[in-house]
Amino acid sequence: xxxxxxxxxxxxxxxxxxxxxxxxxxxxxxxEAMRAHDEGPVRDAELLARDIAEQTxxxxxxxxxxxxxxxxxxxxxxxxGVRSPGLLDRMFGGMRTKPIDDRRPCPxxxxxxKADAKVCRFCGHxxx
Numbered sequence: 001x002x003x004x005x006x007x008x009x010x011x012x013x014x015x016x017x018x019x020x021x022x023x024x025x026x027x028x029x030x031x032e033a034m035r036a037h038d039e040g041p042v043r044d045a046e047l048l049a050r051d052i053a054e055q056t057x058x059x060x061x062x063x064x065x066x067x068x069x070x071x072x073x074x075x076x077x078x079x080x081g082v083r084s085p086g087l088l089d090r091m092f093g094g095m096r097t098k099p100i101d102d103r104r105p106c107p108x109x110x111x112x113x114k115a116d117a118k119v120c121r122f123c124g125h126x127x128x
Contacts, residue, residue, distance in 0.1 A: 001032070002032070002036075002041075003030070003032040003033035003038055003040075003042075004029075004038075004040065004041045004044070006025055006026075006028055006032060006041070007025075007026060007029045007041050007045050007048060009025050010022045010023070010025035010026040010029060010045070010048055014048065014051065014052060019055065019056045019060045019064070020060055020063075023052060023064060023067060026045045026048050026049060026067060027045075027067060029044075030042055030067070030070070030071060030074070034074070039075060042074055043071070045071055046067075046068050046071035046075070049065070049067035050068050052064035052067075053065050053068060102114065102115055106125055106127070107125065107127070108120060108123050108125035109122050109125065111123070
């Protein structure tokens, strides 16, 4: 089932007065949207989660707030695109790689050193 259809089903669950099934369906929609690299359903799920949070209290409200925060981080963290690796890095602090041009080879020993290094830390060669 497409993520957009799942969000529509979740909205129908909420309108029928069933916020918990609506949340489960919305979570499924977000996961499907990630697999399809489709940010539209994620935005819709975020709005739905905020609606659920406004209309409920207790654990349903807390779960809805978590879903809204998750969707927001997903959308903000990857610059408007939905890609799982970017989300995992964003949500769980995955290791970030340094830009390739941040390093250069030492002209003396060819070890990889920082581009703005004054002295090679491997061989001691003074750099300009």
